[in-house]
Amino acid sequence: MSMNTQGRPTGTGTSGSTAASGSALIPDEPLLFEIGDTEHSGVDLPEVTIDDSFLGGFERKTKLDLAGLTEPEAMRHYVRLSRMNHSIDSGMYPLGSCTMKHNPRLNEKMARLPGFSDIHPLQPVSTVQGALELMNQLSHWLLTLTNTAAVALSPKAGAHGELLGMMAIKAAQDAAGQAHRTVVLVPESAHGTNPATAAFLGYTVKPVPAKADGTVDVEAVKAALSPEVAAIMLTNPNTCGLFEPQVIEIAQAVHDAGAFFYCDGANFNAIMGVVRPGDLGIDAMHINLHKTFSTPHGGGGPGAGPVVLSQALAPFAPVPFVRKGEKGLELVEHVEEHALCRVTAFHGQMGMYVRALTYMLSHGGDGLAQAAQDAVLNANYIKARLQHIFSVPFPNYPTMHEALFDDSFLKDTGVTTLDFAKAMIDEGFHPMTMYFPLVVHGAMLVEPTESESKQTLDRFCDVMAELATDAKAGNAARFTAAPVKAPRRRLDETRAARQPVLKWEKPADLPQAAE
Amino acid sequence: MRYLPHSASERAEMLGVIGAADVDALFSAVPKSALKSFDLGLPAHQPEFLVETHMRALAAKNHAAGDGPFFVGAGAYRHHVPATVDHLIQRSEWLTAYTPYQPEISQGTLQMLFEFQTQVAKITGMDVANASLYDGSTGTAEAVLMAKRLTKKNKIVLSGGLHPHYRDVVKAYLKDDPDLVCLSPSPEGQGDILSQIDGNTAAIVVQTPDFYGHLRDLKAAADAAHAHGALLIVVITEVVSLGLLEAPGALGADIVVCEGQSIGNALNFGGPYLGLMATRKEFIRQMPGRLCGETVDADGNRGFVLTLSTREQHIRREKATSNICTNSGLCALAFSIHMSLLGEAGFTRLARLNHHNAVKLARMLGTVPGVELLNKSFFNEMTIRLPVPAAPVVEMLAQAGVLAGVPVSRLEPYNPNVENLIVLAATELTTHADIEMLAECLHAAIEEDAQ
Amino acid sequence: MTTKFTPDHEYIRVEGSTGIVGITPYAQEQLGDIVFVELPAVGKALKKGEEAAVVESVKAASEIYAPVTGTIVEVNGMLTNEPGLVNTDPENAGWMFKIEIADTSEIDTLLDADGYAELTL
Known part of the structure; x- marks a missing residue:
């Protein structure tokens, strides 16, 4: 039995003492349940006796078996765990379609002002006028940057905003006697959330093929449109990193057919302050505050996905929203006989609103446009430096904020896209997005964002070029074995899925393993 | 701009490598009518201290929960975070x-x-x-x-x-x-x-x-x-x-x-x-x-x-x-x-403390004339019925610095049966003085409202 | 006993009026390690081309379609605990379901072994 640093036995499956695992500064760390126990606690609370309980006989009679840690133990546990993570603060994170930009710490400081963090969503609105003003200011920035008529702030994330936007389209069409529109057009290159959202609302998804140059053909859209089509869901700039050159014509055709144009705003970072989606004819678009406006990704959320709406959809915005009243700002939380009530409890991701507005004020209108242009400049720079070594599937247009390569340069090398990505880890880089978009074989989507310096971009390109050269030179072993310098080597995902172990069990609780 | 690493000369050098005359050339796929065809009219970038001033001014217009007695719950609770x-x-x-x-x-x-x-x-x-x-x-x-x-x-x-x-x-x-x-x-x-x-x-x-x-x-x-x-x-x-x-x-x-x-x-x-x-x-x-x-x-x-x-x-x-x-x-x-700082021992003590304070709150509310407690059982939250509509009373107390809970009518505005109800919560942060002040103010507000 | 194939890389082994359906060795290799198989309910009536089952690898999920019209009469319960049988022995232990064939003439429209082999060249 292996022992952890606390001298307690570790759980089954641990072999933390092997030579390959852990290193001097990044040690392996046992599970908290293997460190603590039910008597340890890192919180001092007075012990009270309740002489007359009002628990109605529902008191817990069993033990939870919930391990605790004292404060120094907890500090060490979570600091040690953290060191096994890559992060944007410690290195480039060129994940296409994810916009991993710098997260300014002023945002964090402002979000923690008690006037924002220590206010309750249901305390009287007269006591939260500053919060409502902040929501108004954020709305103003979003509406100005997109040139749209209304914004619903409350969605909790991009996919949630997308759901809300499509709900608004459905509500508008139901109200107009157009409930027979049951088809949603989705280009093949779309994010997985688009068809998932459409299907969720009961729509039939009809794919629209892309042209050979990676953009959507207005003629293909026209051919797919019919009186049954409710909307098109189009990402622009698209997931291949290209601006749709016929987007205005597409919007026109969609509107002529009585349908709406939902724009997936995941890639807004490429055009903020430079192009206003409202000028392109969109009817609804979600904006990922955690991508474009720098609220931290936090290891997978929380996000925030406000949705801007055109004049036609504005009446179908959900509650709550802020409006000016006689005694200051009012929060409208109910509208009688409203088509679309609410998509979340309370008022959405206030903590994210504070961070996003702080970011906007820091940049100003000029800085946001500069950031978008730098993001595009950086992606084109990577493309220019690597296009002679890597293969570019859609060379006709300049790329926007992300550079797309395919895996044809790896043909006959015995190295897969995945292997290549894992080798990047050994060179200190987080891999790019792989195998997305699906329309490109072995896609590698690189999004540097505006936050990377030229020096970092050059180093990234040097490493990529060296890896590609090595792969072509037949050194496949370096790639298939990678990573070897990370806290873990490649993990057995088949085992994880075939015999799911989704929580820790006390070793004694485990059934006898069949040998 | 403090968040953008490129100097002007670096941008020029990069455009040279790309082979683009200027950055607009990179946006050539954008229809001319839509590219930079507007004046945003948004303020320009600002130093950190000015942004901070702006945000602090907004925050100062809010009454934070820690500023006074606080009994608001209804799905979100104020607890101490280590x-x-x-x-x-x-x-x-x-x-x-x-x-x-x-x-x-x-x-x-x-x-x-x-x-x-x-x-x-x-x-x-x-x-x-x-x-x-x-x-x-x-x-x-x-x-x-x-x-x-x-x-x-x-x-x-x-x-x-x-x-x-x-x-x-x-x-x-x-x-x-x-x-x-x-x-x-x-x-x-x-x-x-x-x-x-x-x-x-x-x-x-x-x-x-x-x-x-x-x-x-x-x-x-x-x-x-x-x-x-x-x-x-x-x-x-x-x-x-x-x-x-x-x-x-x-x-x-x-x-x-x-x-x-x-x-x-x-x-x-x-x-x-x-x-x-x-x-x-x-x-x-x-x-x-x-x-x-x-x-x-x-x-x-x-x-x-x-x-x-x-x-x-x-x-x-x-x-x-x-x-x-x-x-x-x-x-x-x-x-x-x-949760790992609490552990089973701390989690149980925390819950006990919450219930303890809620029991004190319930008892004190029972002493306020005209207030009826609707709960036979509760954990840290309860509903009271006032002899008058609740929303104005809650507003009145807020003006006195006491955040007294949520009038149910705020969530059920079309239901006259709940007009006089308030949902209140106590947590480990609720003090005896808070509860006393709530009871006093509630008493005064009901009397004032009745006159 | 004949074995026929669909362009979607399924085989159907016909025994009398019953067909045993699974995926081909080529298909399992393309999918990689199978981690889960969702089987149809016994008694379910399916038209040719309708979704009958789903096989999942770590990164992908693929529908298995009914190669012919008919009714599900038996499913391979072993796959619930051992989905890897689809990888190790797709044509025997890794079979998925048995279907009572409504119209045996439909069998003739499927590919024979040579026709299928051409597809996977």
Whole structure:
């Protein structure tokens, strides 16, 4: 039995003492349940006796078996765990379609002002006028940057905003006697959330093929449109990193057919302050505050996905929203006989609103446009430096904020896209997005964002070029074995899925393993 | 601009490598009519200290919970968060990491999620928990959809004790569904749901402590649901209650959804919060959201990965269990750190302290003439009836610096039966002086209103 | 006993009026490690081309379609605990379901072994 640093036995499956695992500064760390126990606690609370309980006989009679840690133990546990993570603060994170930009710490400081963090969503609105003003200011920035008529702030994330936007389209069409529109057009290159959202609302998804140059053909859209089509869901700039050159014509055709144009705003970072989606004819678009406006990704959320709406959809915005009243700002939380009530409890991701507005004020209108242009400049720079070594599937247009390569340069090398990505880890880089978009074989989507310096971009390109050269030179072993310098080597995902172990069990609780 | 690393000469040099005359050339695919064809009219970039001044001025216009006596609950609770929690979640490696899609360099986040799932499973008494959802309200809607998939039946019954916002979110998700039954608000804790269950029922949704603070009999609900082949979905908006109350899993719950904000997360005016979801082992494949699982790496060392991801949108696309993409990772981290600091001993003591203070609050409210306490049972929250409409009284108290709870009419504006009701919560932060001041002000306000 | 194939890389081994359906060795290799198989309910009536089952690898989920119209009469319960049988022995232990064939003439429209082999060249 292996022992952890606390001298307690570790759980089954641990072999933390092997030579390959852990290193001097990044040690392996046992599970908290293997460190603590039910008597340890890192919180001092007075012990009270309740002489007359009002628990109605529902008191817990069993033990939870919930391990605790004292404060120094907890500090060490979570600091040690953290060191096994890559992060944007410690290195480039060129994940296409994810916009991993710098997260300014002023945002964090402002979000923690008690006037924002220590206010309750249901305390009287007269006591939260500053919060409502902040929501108004954020709305103003979003509406100005997109040139749209209304914004619903409350969605909790991009996919949630997308759901809300499509709900608004459905509500508008139901109200107009157009409930027979049951088809949603989705280009093949779309994010997985688009068809998932459409299907969720009961729509039939009809794919629209892309042209050979990676953009959507207005003629293909026209051919797919019919009186049954409710909307098109189009990402622009698209997931291949290209601006749709016929987007205005597409919007026109969609509107002529009585349908709406939902724009997936995941890639807004490429055009903020430079192009206003409202000028392109969109009817609804979600904006990922955690991508474009720098609220931290936090290891997978929380996000925030406000949705801007055109004049036609504005009446179908959900509650709550802020409006000016006689005694200051009012929060409208109910509208009688409203088509679309609410998509979340309370008022959405206030903590994210504070961070996003702080970011906007820091940049100003000029800085946001500069950031978008730098993001595009950086992606084109990577493309220019690597296009002679890597293969570019859609060379006709300049790329926007992300550079797309395919895996044809790896043909006959015995190295897969995945292997290549894992080798990047050994060179200190987080891999790019792989195998997305699906329309490109072995896609590698690189999004540097505006936050990377030229020096970092050059180093990234040097490493990529060296890896590609090595792969072509037949050194496949370096790639298939990678990573070897990370806290873990490649993990057995088949085992994880075939015999799911989704929580820790006390070793004694485990059934006898069949040998 | 302090966040943008390029100098003008570097930009020029890069354009040279690209072979573009200027940056506009990179936007050549944009229709001319749409490219920089406007003046935004937004303010220019500002130094950090000026942005800070602006934001502080906005914050100063709000009355923070810590500024005076505070009894607001109704689905979001003010608890003390240890300093360690906020320090740790601001570490770069937690704050600025992405979703752990590359497990070799994301073991910190993944192990934390595995620990989090274990903690949630333990406190709910369920077999498995996911890596979190957006919040309790959307989690409830997801649970309802999950129950429909599992049972292949359609009828859903929402208890009258369910948080009105949660009910409204379920209604939005199930728009126009004739099989959705929403029972009328039950401020007196009326048992209303069991008679509604029939053979077409997919699930009943019961909140405990309910919106009005009453503790609900989950065992009876589970037995009644199971007798008809329906599932019991339990909703808990005050997760601290699980420190003292029987785990829903032990009482027959099939899906448990909690708002986890109370542990580790600030009020934040309503978000970001943290949806917890736990269920039975056999239902995993219909559970939405990310799951982290244990495995081994190529050297045989224990490690963790996101698993069973074929349920999710990026693979199943239109056949996914949900369109959810993100979870609430950083809030889950805060929850997990706070929960590990508490441990069983601390969690139980915290819950006891909450109930202790709520009992004191209930007793004091009982001494205010004209105030009627509606609860026979409660954990840390309760409903009172005033002889006058509640909203103006709450507003009057707010002007006096006392945030006295939530007038039910704010959430149920079209229901005259609840016009005089206030829902109030006490937590470990509630002091005796706070309670005394509330009672005094409430007494004065009712008298003034009566005159 | 004849074995026929679909362009979607399924085989159907016909025994009398019953067909045993699974995926081809080529298909399992393309999918990689199978981690889960969702099987149809016994008694379910399916038209040719309708979704009958789902096989999942770590990163992908693929629908298995009914190669002919008919009714599901048996499913391979072993796959619930051992989905890897689809990888190790797709044509025997890794079979998925048995279907009572409504119209045996439909069999003739499927590919024979040579026709299928051409597809996977």
